[in-house]
Amino acid sequence: MTALEPASTDPEFIRNFCIIAHIDHGKSTLADRMLQMTGVVEERAMRAQYLDRMDIERERGITIKSQAVRMPWAVDGQAYALNMIDTPGHVDFSYEVSRSLAACEGAILLVDAAQGIEAQTLANLYLALENDLEIIPVLNKIDLPAADPEKYAKELAGLIGGSPDDVLRVSGKTGVGVEELLDRVVQRVPNPVGDADAPARAMIFDSVYDSYRGVVTYVRMVDGQLTPRERLQMMSTRATHELLEIGVSSPEPIPTKGLGVGEVGYLITGVKDVRQSKVGDTVTNAVKPASEPLPGYTDPKPMVFSGLYPIDGSDYPDLREALDKLKLSDAALNYEPETSVALGFGFRCGFLGLLHLEIVTERLRREFDLDIITTAPSVVYEVTTEDRNTVTVTNPSEFPAGKIHSVTEPMVRAAILAPKDYVGVIMELCQGRRGSLLGMDYLGEDRVEIKYSIPLGEIVFDFFDQLKSKTAGYASLDYEPMGEQEADLVKVDILLQGEQVDAFSAIVHRDKAYNYGVMMTGRLRELIPRQQFEVPIQAAIGARVIARENIRAIRKDVLAKCYGGDITRKRKLLEKQKEGKKRMKMVGRVEVPQEAFIAALSGDTEKAKDKK
């Protein structure tokens, strides 16, 4: 049977779907198997997890950038075109997820048959239901000895309705059940509907920077059609570009005569910056533009801020260059230069969330070979002073001095999924982070979803690590924005011999200011070498000192033995000492090794002590 020709496919025979799954639940393996079974990728060209292009994605099992693949499939002698749209799996990218979902009519809900559904998957499932997608529940990894399909089929049926028997059982690894799954997609997912005669409207659901081709924009055609060489317009900015190439991924790009209603494909216009081709925006024809853009477009808003500094100050220009390059492929990343007494020159960066932060820093390390340190993540506060000036604060250094009238902080709705034995420790953790319980639901017999409203600022600092360590790794976390609340927040400064050390200032709840002060001053006392004079380390709110430690003056700094004629050794020792001093940062008169700052920020006191 011949595959349907792109650009002239009847929407009736198109199926657009995505896969919703938790990290590690085998989405990429299943996608690979589908590519193979539909014949778009030959066996020998098969590279495990074909769709995840970036190394980090492959290693971490996280899909950062979604892509779309067109696959032929036939049911009862009728040819179909299946467009599989790969979605990012994490809520940091929830906006991208929502756009990917908006490009589909159906979703495969893929769940590990040995682990059951996780919090992130629930969140994405929620988005899919909001978008009215047809949900096809599937248990994966049924080949695993630990698989318990009966139990989790019940769990899934309980969540989305229907009978446990409707839940498909597959193994992406062995291929069992995958053909049935493809059939099921054809049977159950509705075909796309659009007006072929209306002005063209295509929704951008992804935008990827490619160093050879510039920005590759992935779109779902809604109305009308797009053809090569025509002039496009981005409806949010009204910018126009010439369409150099249009095509479908299969999964390698294949140029086509165009894209019609319901089709999914890519556009290349020669632009170099993903910001010119924004996810959620509507593409139309510049000559015959549509009057209304498709709904749902918003600019991505950074939620978490952190300072990024090169560990070696001379890497600063390289860091700038690396960020400039990352920006081309990451529309959500933004940054501006900042300087710190402790850390030198760096950048204040805004991220969609913690995972986004982690991915960016990881890419800087891996793809650009940069050693960097990040300051404690901060969120966006609205601070109103006594004279009713409101300041947006994303960095403790912007916190206004003087009397504060009120501070508001962003809140999130956090959903934590865990075996029921851990409910106690999880509640304790959330309570300690100023969370209020919203509710608790049992999923199946032994797993619980615990919902909290909790300040984002509490989540960005060490929460996830704590959660994992307190639940032996079993708990999964998902969160979504949930407005703001007013809170009694203060800025705690850390002073070394009276000099403020900017990198350690933090905005914390008043009840926790003392704890933070004691922790940080204690940490620094451990890490900063003794000086010739006593060095007080203070934590202060404004002028009020809330915690204090002292580094006693060093009394002896001399190698008594200098007899025998080996002067060379002694001199080399001095040179080494001097070299060591050069790497010190001066805070007032206090010499602090860069490693001490870094260790204090990362909480890694032991490692830095060994280095001394």
Added chain:
Amino acid sequence: MPSALPLADPAPRDGALPASVAAGAEQRDFGVYVHVPFCRVRCGYCDFNTYTAEELRGARREDYASQAVGELALASRVLHEARVQRRPASTVFFGGGTPTMLPAAQLAGLLKAVDERFGLAPGAEVTTEANPDSVDERYLHELRDAGFTRVSFGMQSAVPHVLATLDRTHDPARIPEVVAAARAAGLQVSLDLIYGTPGESIDDWKRSLDAAIEQAPDHISAYALIVEDGTRLARQIRRGEVASPSDDLQAEMYELADTALAAAGYAWYELSNWSRDESSRSRHNLSYWRGQDWWGIGPGAHSHVGGVRWWNAKHPAAYAQRLAAGESPAVGRETLDDETRRVEEVLLRSRLREGVPSAMLTAAARTSVASLIADELIDARAAFQGSIVLTLRGRLLADAVVRALLSD
């Protein structure tokens, strides 16, 4: 394990020195150091270049003196060929190891060889280090008769548990006996002490100081115990079997020593050295600190002549092999440029009571002098008169002062 050698240039096989070393030789003293690399046991804290009988790998203790005499001949020839003015030795120092593991006659023979090759200056200081349990009256008399003038005893401590931690085998009661014997023989006496040994209390240290002062030696050295990498002590500390010496406690012990010694009439002339008067200072050690010339004989010995430093093969077997092949035993050397010589001079002289002439400092370093005075690390009055002299506090923080004096 003895400490590692510095990285530097290889030394020429014949040991030839560049012509530059001859310049100004007439204004510098010449000394000879003879390293005797043998010990009966290796002490746990020691990283000196010394070997017990089992560690000698075929080298023989009884052959050593003749090898050293061979190197003296080579020294005399190399200096002559480099046209360095011949100067009689103003100091000779036998160190180790344990020089007194050699029979007195061999030490006497080596001194005689020095005399034959270079001559001894009138009033030359001739010292040997000695273990309190490896010498007796007769031995000391023999040394005196051979021309030795001074003996430096490794007393270390008067407290048995401290000596035990240091692996020192002598009975503290030997100290008065050997001191009396040395004095009877007409030798000047120095006692070496170590403070800050793991487990040593302030009271222990006071006892040792009192015991040393009671012997009324001419000279006392007191060295803080340093845990050197590669020693057994370092391993014991790493494994947590022995507590690491505390800097604060060592500082207190140093202050105690300085007070007690000053009260007993001993004045400091170098960070770790006190003497009764100028004539009882260790002139040999002073020559190191003042950048004079000396030839170090023996395995691992370091030499300096006119801005060239070199060092010999460390193992006695390697040392013997090179000499037997008619080659110089030197394995590495460095030629100091003017700036390095200045750095060394500041580094070494700052440890002396006579201090560093401020003229030797760069303009940048001179600006840091004021803050050194403010921090009470150097003596204000001496600074006004143009020299940098450490205060008591400054002596304990001497490395920091030196870094400031050499700051760019």
